[in-house]
Every structure is written in structure tokens, then in C-alpha cells.
Amino acid sequence: MREQPLILDGNAVAAAIKEKLAARIGALAExxxxxRLATILVGDDPSSATYVKMKGNACRRLxxxxxxxxxxxxTTTEELVDVIRRLNDDPAVHGILLQHPVPHGIDERAAFEAIAIEKDVDGVTTLGFARNAFGFADFPSCTPAAIVSILDYYNLPIEGKHxxxxGRSPILGKPVSVMLLNRNATVTICHSKTERLPDVVGAGDIVVAAVGKPKFVQGDWIKPGAVVLDAGYNPGNVGDVDFDACLSNASAITPVPAGVGPVTIATLLKHTVDAAEKRANENRTKIEPHYKII
Known part of the structure; x- marks a missing residue:
């Protein structure tokens, strides 16, 4: 009889990340x-407002x-960029998050690029992506980083796996692909023009769904024993993977909700603490004399 697949509990992974952050936040307080994380919400999209509220609550609890x-x-692109630049100049702000997506009419890429690299805690700038691709980003995109964290937490191998x-979005599909590549996986990126998609997905030892379509990935697409990570979130609390159908073949799988989402938020908090520590250390270096008193 086949073993039941491992359910990859994102809440457990997030809790482990936050536990490590608590001591670091205490040390900074001393x-x-x-x-400090500044979150920008443009417009009144209910889903975006919910995400921003969740992130704010998570910050306060920690x-x-x-x-x-x-x-x-x-709001115009120019007005949004001006707000971002003012946050860049505020020394009390360590991280800036522009909630995606922004309303039509705003040049989202121009807004992302306005975020200072040292405050780009969600890894949305071109420079942040480039650093991630080369393997030395301070703040890789949060959801891709969350996916890798889940694999590591459960000791699921990446090296040598297909x-x-x-999905090939610049803040999810592409960055997670380079992160897996940097961990010595062989990576195939699929998109709307991919031919024979089920066959391609069926070759994967690790499958990451980041397409933005509810229950898009079907159970018979999944190779027996594959690890499935669902980065989608759609109305009705469903992901991009048909969870029930994929259980029959997957060896491990993330649920939606309580899978990748909580780890994404925990990663954002970690990056904000990382940025605060870096700024504090830089300020201390500037204050300390660079000579020895005899």
C-alpha cells in the first residue's frame, strides 16, 4: 500500500523562521x-488589502x-514614485513593500525600480533579481525564497533533481527558477506557449506551480514521487494545483492555504530584520573611530 504523501506545513516552517527572529529583534531593541517595514497599497482591491493587513499583523506580533x-x-506613476523616494530617504524605514498588482495606468516596473536596493526586501528590482541570479542577493523575492525554505526545512533534496x-513572472517563476538552478537542480520553465505541458510537468521531480489559475495542475500530470509546491492563491482558498487529485502521485505537497503563504510572510519579516541589522551595523561603523588611541 502506497504511503500517504507528506503535507508540507507552511505554518510550521514560518514558526521556525519567526522563532529565530525573536532574539535578533530583541538584540536590535537593546x-x-x-x-520598520513600510507597505504601500494603491487602490482598494479587497485581496490586496487583506494581504497588507495580514503582513501588518504579523509584523506587530513579532x-x-x-x-x-x-x-x-x-494615483499616477509619478506620485507613487515620489512616495517611494520619500520612504527611501527615511532612515527609520528599513524595508519597502509595494503590494502587487497596482492599478492599471501605473507603470509597475518603474515603481519597483524606484525602491532603493538596500530596502528592496521583496526582491522586486532589476538589480535585486540580478543579484539573486548570481546567488548573492541580500533579499531574494520572498515567495521563491519561501519555496526553497520549505524544501530545506523538510530536508527534501534539490541538487540533481529536475x-x-x-510560470515565468519576474517576481515568482523566474527568480525561483534561478534559485533552484543555483542549488544545482536542472530547471525547466513552462509558460503559456509551452507545448505538451502535461508531459513536461510529468518529468519533474520538483514541481512549482505559479501560474495564477485555480486547480490548473492535474493529478495525472504529476510523476509518482514528485514534490509539489503550490505558490498560487485564488478565490475560494484554492491554489494552482488540484490538491486532492495530486495526492495520489505526490510524495510531498503544500496545501492552500497554510502552505507557501505563511512562509512568504515570515521571509518578508526576516528580510526586514536583515535590513535593519545591516543599517545598524553600518551606522556603528561610521560612528566608531578608525584609529587607535595610544
Whole structure:
């Protein structure tokens, strides 16, 4: 009789990340530093508002200061960029998150590029992506980093495995592909023009679904024993994977909700703390004399 697949509990992974952060946040507090994340929400999309609220609540529970900037739907690209630049110049802000997607009419890429690299805690800038591709990003994109963290937490091997990524967005599909590649996986990226998609997915030892379509990945696409990571979230609390159908073949699988999502938020918090520590250490270096008193 076939063993039941391992359910990859994102809440457990997130809790482990937050537990390690608590001591670091306490150490910063002793130095008079409170990590601060500024979240920008443009428009009144209910899903985006919910995500921003969840992130703010997670910050407060951990002792991270959360600043929410709400902008109207009619905000122009220039106005949004101006807000981002002011946050860049605020020394009390350590991380900036622009909630995606922004309303039509705003040049999202221009807005992302306005975020200072040292505050790009969600890895959305071109420079952040490039550093991630070369394997030395301070802040890789949060959801891709969450996916790798889940694999590591459960000791699921990456090296030598064939990873199939369904989706090629610049903040999910592409960055997770390079992160897996940097961990010595062989990576295939699928997209809307991929021919014989079920056959391609069926060759994957690791399957990452990041396509934005509910229950898109079918059970008979999955190779027996494959690890399935569902990065989608669609109305009705369903992911991009037909969870029930994929259980029959997967050896391990993330649920939706309580899979990749909680780890994404925990990763965002970690990056904010990383940025705060880096800034605090830089400031201390500037203050300390560079000579020896005899």
C-alpha cells in the first residue's frame, strides 16, 4: 500500500523562521533599533488589502514596526514614485513593500525600480533579481525564497533533481527558477506557449506551480514521487494545483492555504530584520573611530 504523501506545513516552517527572529529583534531593541517595514497599497482591491493587513499583523506580533501607506486608485506613476523616494530617504524605514498588482495606468516596473536596493526586501528590482541570479542577493523575492525554505526545512533534496516551474513572472517563476538552478537542480520553465505541458510537468521531480489559475495542475500530470509546491492563491482558498487529485502521485505537497503563504510572510519579516541589522551595523561603523588611541 502506497504511503500517504507528506503535507508540507507552511505554518510550521514560518514558526521556525519567526522563532529565530525573536532574539535578533530583541538584540536590535537593546541598541535602540526597531525594524520598520513600510507597505504601500494603491487602490482598494479587497485581496490586496487583506494581504497588507495580514503582513501588518504579523509584523506587530513579532515586534516589527509596520507603516501602511494607502494611496487612491487614481494615483499616477509619478506620485507613487515620489512616495517611494520619500520612504527611501527615511532612515527609520528599513524595508519597502509595494503590494502587487497596482492599478492599471501605473507603470509597475518603474515603481519597483524606484525602491532603493538596500530596502528592496521583496526582491522586486532589476538589480535585486540580478543579484539573486548570481546567488548573492541580500533579499531574494520572498515567495521563491519561501519555496526553497520549505524544501530545506523538510530536508527534501534539490541538487540533481529536475525541477519544473510553471510560470515565468519576474517576481515568482523566474527568480525561483534561478534559485533552484543555483542549488544545482536542472530547471525547466513552462509558460503559456509551452507545448505538451502535461508531459513536461510529468518529468519533474520538483514541481512549482505559479501560474495564477485555480486547480490548473492535474493529478495525472504529476510523476509518482514528485514534490509539489503550490505558490498560487485564488478565490475560494484554492491554489494552482488540484490538491486532492495530486495526492495520489505526490510524495510531498503544500496545501492552500497554510502552505507557501505563511512562509512568504515570515521571509518578508526576516528580510526586514536583515535590513535593519545591516543599517545598524553600518551606522556603528561610521560612528566608531578608525584609529587607535595610544
Amino acid at each position: 541598541r535602540g533599533v526597531v525594524p 515586534g516589527i514596526d509596520s507603516v501602511r501607506v494607502d494611496l487612491p486608485e487614481a 525541477a519544473v516551474v510553471i
